[in-house]
Amino acid sequence: MMIKQKAFNVNGIGYIIRSASPKDAKYLSKVRVQIDGETQNMDREPGEAFLDTKEFINLIERDTENNHYLFLVALVNDTLVGFSRCEGNPLKRLAHKVEFGVCVLKQYWGLRIGTNLLEESIAWAESNEIKKMTLNVLETNEKAIKLYQKYGFEIEGILKKDKLLSDGRFYNTIVMGRLGGFN
Template identity: 60%
Template sequence: MNKRFDGKGLSYIVRQAVQQDAKELSAVRVQIDGETEYLDREKGEGFIDETGFRELIKRDSEHDRCLFLVAVARNRIVGFSRCAGQDLKRFSHQVEFGVCVLKEFWGYGIGKRLLNESIVWADAAGIQKMTLRVSETNERASALYQKHGFKIEGILKKDKRLSDGTYNNTIVMGRWHDRK
């Protein structure tokens, strides 16, 4: 899959992650984590090096319930998303979705495209449920997910402690797709 998109003066490609992306993904993830408190990690936490990303990309490419996408603009990775499924039979009908985009590229629709492509893949793969977690303060993302059929399933109170000592709630959302 190699899909080209144009939005607000920016051309970018959404495609599956490949082994050669590993080093750049490692650096991009650290940068994104340092740009917002919407994500789970602070800058440098849970660091995944090039080897770790190579293994993750390999594992995802071999698993029929996993999808790892990257968005490429101006010859560099500017965002990525993953749908992560499990091997446990009781959870085999669902995947967990996550997405992140470099702050410099917010507002171009990249996150929306990564979400759209993930939904199309999940529906085609027979995945019945997509789940995600979003910070309650990330109203734009929450609204986007709701526009794409995600429903609020619960709120985790004071789930995340931010660097300034305040707490944020996390919204748990799910999207159900009946197989026909």
């Protein structure tokens, strides 16, 4: 699914959020690896589950053609600095919900890019009659947990000792969900 491009300006830094296009694939591949190396909040180590340009093109095309998928990118001066996805499910019993994920380069944290990607995703979900958004967040990512709660996500469960980080310790994953308009 596609959304209309929007411009933002935070602390004098302008950026746009728009639907991903195949021309973004090369940069998405590089940015995803970089983000994985900048934070332990992601599921992957740098280079794990690597997606090359062709794989990103296929993902973008599928997401664009399907009403229950949304792939957004954030660009500062035409440079890709973050992205988010809402991934739906073709199974009828699960078609009412999407799983949300977001990544932003560390250099651009604090500019509300992740927040605006979230807001655009919520607006898309509401306008497309998506009844539930879910996400997973590392227990130590308190800032993200508070942000998600601010936008109506509730803690639905805890996956205990779910992730083994580079410090050799296990951490919990918080499962969160946001319910939309049920009639």
